[in-house]
Amino acid sequence: MPTGKVKFYDSKKGFGFLHTDDGQEVHLPSSALPSGVTEVRAGTRMEFGVAEGRRGLQALSARIIDSGPSVVRATRRKPEDMAVVMEDLIKWLDSASNGLRKGKYPPRAQAEKIALALRKVADDLDA
Known part of the structure; x- marks a missing residue:
């Protein structure tokens, strides 16, 4: 599974973007977040599946590896x-x-x- 860091996430809009370790940008919808998680900070390291969506790469079933800095x-x-x-x-x-x-x-x-x-x-x- 690819890993990367959260570039930004807007809980009100329900999506954000990840930067993979190999430099790609991946859409992060709220449906991909782990159960019970509604917000993630920029810099949070995640592991996630990737699928090709209508507008490019999209994260699936993300898992938090390390929380971002406060x-x-x-x-x-x-x-x-x-x-x-x-x-x-x-x-x-x-x-x-x-x-x-x-x-x-x-x-x-x-x-x-x-x-x-x-x-x-x-x-x-x-x-």
């Missing part, structure tokens, strides 16, 4: 910088917690800043 992981903050952000976030959460114990939610502007920081930290940690 763009988020490559661009996230250094751990030392993240530690400072976490400490500030802990202070904000502690302040909000004290207010909640007294029966008061934090002001809207402060609550929005806390929520934004929580989402950003969660994304960086989850990368």
Whole structure:
């Protein structure tokens, strides 16, 4: 079976393209993806069957060999910088917690800043 890397894949459109190891471009329809997989990242290595379709080569029954690199992981903050952000976030959460114990939610502007920081930290940690 030929192998190659995903050039791009658009889950909304339901297709993408692969570059085989020997330089050919192959159409990757959503029907060729493994069961339960709805999205693949660029750079993901796959093994697949190939058939001649109406518009050229088309992948059949693809199998993921190795997931592509994470763009988020490559661009996230250094751990030392993240530690400072976490400490500030802990202070904000502690302040909000004290207010909640007294029966008061934090002001809207402060609550929005806390929520934004929580989402950003969660994304960086989850990368």
